[in-house]
Amino acid sequence: MTLAEKEFKKQLESKVGLVNKVIKRILLEPGWIERELKKPVRYALVGPGKRIRPTIVLWCCELAAGSTNNNALIAAAAIEMVHTYSLIHDDLPAMDDDDYRRGRLTCHKKFDEATAILTGDALLTLAFELLAKQISESTIAVRLIAELSEGAGPAGMVAGQMADLQAANKKVNEKSLNRIHTNKTARMFRCAAAMGAISGGADDKQLNRLREYGLKVGLGFQIADDILDVSASSEQLGKTSGKDAQQGKATYPAVMGLEKSKKLAEKLADEAVAALKPFGAKADTLRYLATMLLQRRK
Amino acid sequence: MTLAEKEFKKQLESKVGLVNKVIKRILLEPGWIERELKKPVRYALVGPGKRIRPTIVLWCCELAAGSTNNNALIAAAAIEMVHTYSLIHDDLPAMDDDDYRRGRLTCHKKFDEATAILTGDALLTLAFELLAKQISESTIAVRLIAELSEGAGPAGMVAGQMADLQAANKKVNEKSLNRIHTNKTARMFRCAAAMGAISGGADDKQLNRLREYGLKVGLGFQIADDILDVSASSEQLGKTSGKDAQQGKATYPAVMGLEKSKKLAEKLADEAVAALKPFGAKADTLRYLATMLLQRRK
Numbered sequence: 001m002t003l004a005e006k007e008f009k010k011q012l013e014s015k016v017g018l019v020n021k022v023i024k025r026i027l028l029e030p031g032w033i034e035r036e037l038k039k040p041v042r043y044a045l046v047g048p049g050k051r052i053r054p055t056i057v058l059w060c061c062e063l064a065a066g067s068t069n070n071n072a073l074i075a076a077a078a079i080e081m082v083h084t085y086s087l088i089h090d091d092l093p094a095m096d097d098d099d100y101r102r103g104r105l106t107c108h109k110k111f112d113e114a115t116a117i118l119t120g121d122a123l124l125t126l127a128f129e130l131l132a133k134q135i136s137e138s139t140i141a142v143r144l145i146a147e148l149s150e151g152a153g154p155a156g157m158v159a160g161q162m163a164d165l166q167a168a169n170k171k172v173n174e175k176s177l178n179r180i181h182t183n184k185t186a187r188m189f190r191c192a193a194a195m196g197a198i199s200g201g202a203d204d205k206q207l208n209r210l211r212e213y214g215l216k217v218g219l220g221f222q223i224a225d226d227i228l229d230v231s232a233s234s235e236q237l238g239k240t241s242g243k244d245a246q247q248g249k250a251t252y253p254a255v256m257g258l259e260k261s262k263k264l265a266e267k268l269a270d271e272a273v274a275a276l277k278p279f280g281a282k283a284d285t286l287r288y289l290a291t292m293l294l295q296r297r298k
Numbered sequence: 299m300t301l302a303e304k305e306f307k308k309q310l311e312s313k314v315g316l317v318n319k320v321i322k323r324i325l326l327e328p329g330w331i332e333r334e335l336k337k338p339v340r341y342a343l344v345g346p347g348k349r350i351r352p353t354i355v356l357w358c359c360e361l362a363a364g365s366t367n368n369n370a371l372i373a374a375a376a377i378e379m380v381h382t383y384s385l386i387h388d389d390l391p392a393m394d395d396d397d398y399r400r401g402r403l404t405c406h407k408k409f410d411e412a413t414a415i416l417t418g419d420a421l422l423t424l425a426f427e428l429l430a431k432q433i434s435e436s437t438i439a440v441r442l443i444a445e446l447s448e449g450a451g452p453a454g455m456v457a458g459q460m461a462d463l464q465a466a467n468k469k470v471n472e473k474s475l476n477r478i479h480t481n482k483t484a485r486m487f488r489c490a491a492a493m494g495a496i497s498g499g500a501d502d503k504q505l506n507r508l509r510e511y512g513l514k515v516g517l518g519f520q521i522a523d524d525i526l527d528v529s530a531s532s533e534q535l536g537k538t539s540g541k542d543a544q545q546g547k548a549t550y551p552a553v554m555g556l557e558k559s560k561k562l563a564e565k566l567a568d569e570a571v572a573a574l575k576p577f578g579a580k581a582d583t584l585r586y587l588a589t590m591l592l593q594r595r596k
Binding site for chain 1: 410419424426431436439440443444456457461481
């Protein structure tokens with residue numbers, strides 16, 4: 001491991017630690033979650049997640065403000081809740097029908113389908129409750145809620161999931177493929193970057209740069225994910241591998257081939273790095289993240 | 299029909315008309331909903347719903363401000379979206395497994411289960427997006443989002459739905475029954491009243507009175523609903539009747555008998571009316587609503 005790699009890993013672990021700490025605080029604080037839902041919500045949230053989206057929130061806040069602040073921590077917890085809800089619903093039998101996620105049983109396998117549906121609903125709602133109640137300034141809270149709902153809602157992630165399901169076993173061109181995966185995955189990465197920037201008081205120019213970074217990294221991440229699904233084992237992934245092909249999903253390797261997919265992911269990482277230019281050396285961690293996400297093994 | 303009844307019906311129809319108009323505007327405006335979701339979201343929202351929750355929002359705003367305003371209209375659309383999402387998920391095969399709702403096929407019957415899950419998710423997220431983007435003052439927007447997420451989330455409606463499922467075919471005492479139905483239904487009625495009061499700039503005293511009214515009316519409404527399920531036909535209800543008993547649900551008639559249930563509903567309506575005392579004659583429509591909801595046939 002190089003020195004830069006070591007430093008990056010240290011930074012990443014410290015941020016994941018911060019995210020997990022906020023999430024645990026919310027889970028322990030009385031008033032947020034009634035007793036019926038405590039167990040499944042905790043099971044879903046306190047798993048071995050990679051916490052990439054909330055880490056982007058924190059790093060983008062640092063870039064704008066010089067350090068992480070409470071707004072960014074709350075925004076990080078909120079986006080992780082929304083991401084977790086989307087996984088729970090995505091894994092349901094009527095959707096992707098997956099038994100494993102993050103190396104453990106999926107929510108509907110551990111509990112039952114009704115519990116999984118309601119736990120997802122609970123996490124999505126709780127994310128907005130957190131932002132409305134735990135962000136100090138109303139103007140910031142409203143902007144964060146607008147970003148998160150726009151990224152996750154019917155013009156963003158949910159639309160992407162719907163399009164993804166509809167495209168299964170159909171002939172899909174590259175333009176449609178990009179649209180599906182931009183909505184399904186990249187929009188939430190852009191949302192993470194924007195939420196961090198807003199939390200850190202970024203100006204419009206910085207905000208737009210970070211949005212651009214998030215979108216490119218997000219799409220690159222999705223391509224890497226598609227590639228992993230055909231090349232890695234279930235053990236490595238913590239979820240069933242080879243599922244995309246089995247379900248006839250419109251993935252990058254399926255539509256444009258493995259080599260061209262890898263090239264596109266590299267191009268997106270380069271563009272993400274380029275968007276960070278005005279930030280100078282301060283953005284090195286985000287640059288490293290962009291290339292790291294393409295080389296991941298899980 | 300008495301004169302008071304006629305006047306009430308006229309008022310109600312005019313409010314339902316306003317709610318439907320905002321909802322239609324949102325459905326037509328570009329940007330909110332990507333094309334994949336347009337059809338199911340429209341199917342779910344533009345049904346023959348009773349629109350009771352959004353009507354309460356508008357009436358409570360009128361009571362506080364003298365007239366309906368834009369904030370209340372947006373709040374009304376938002377709470378109707380959350381209510382509609384909860385029905386779609388509630389009707390899923392893994393939940394209450396219902397084929398009919400509001401006199402038409404349920405969303406998963408009209409489309410499929412995956413579409414129904416995602417349409418519910420879309421509506422829930424869109425409700426918060428609306429509040430974040432269409433309310434003029436940030437402080438009001440944040441308060442409305444806090445109310446709605448608290449009422450609908452893991453300490454409110456979702457917890458109630460979870461408890462309701464867990465209580466099926468079990469011995470439930472009156473205390474647990476009240477807790478389940480307060481969370482499942484009454485909290486959202488309280489939320490509707492609070493959102494209207496906040497939209498209309500009510501002071502804390504008025505807000506608390508209206509909250510109290512909403513909670514009592516909501517619980518009374520749920521009891522009436524339980525009674526209808528055993529006494530009305532599927533045709534009258536627009537959904538399958540007798541389902542509660544069939545599924546061993548913890549309902550008021552099942553736990554405390556039909557007569558005692560009717561008495562309790564009347565008591566709640568009286569208490570709801572009593573909470574409105576300081577508002578004088580201006581609150582007559584809300585008073586009428588409290589008693590009307592107990593006499594409904596669907």
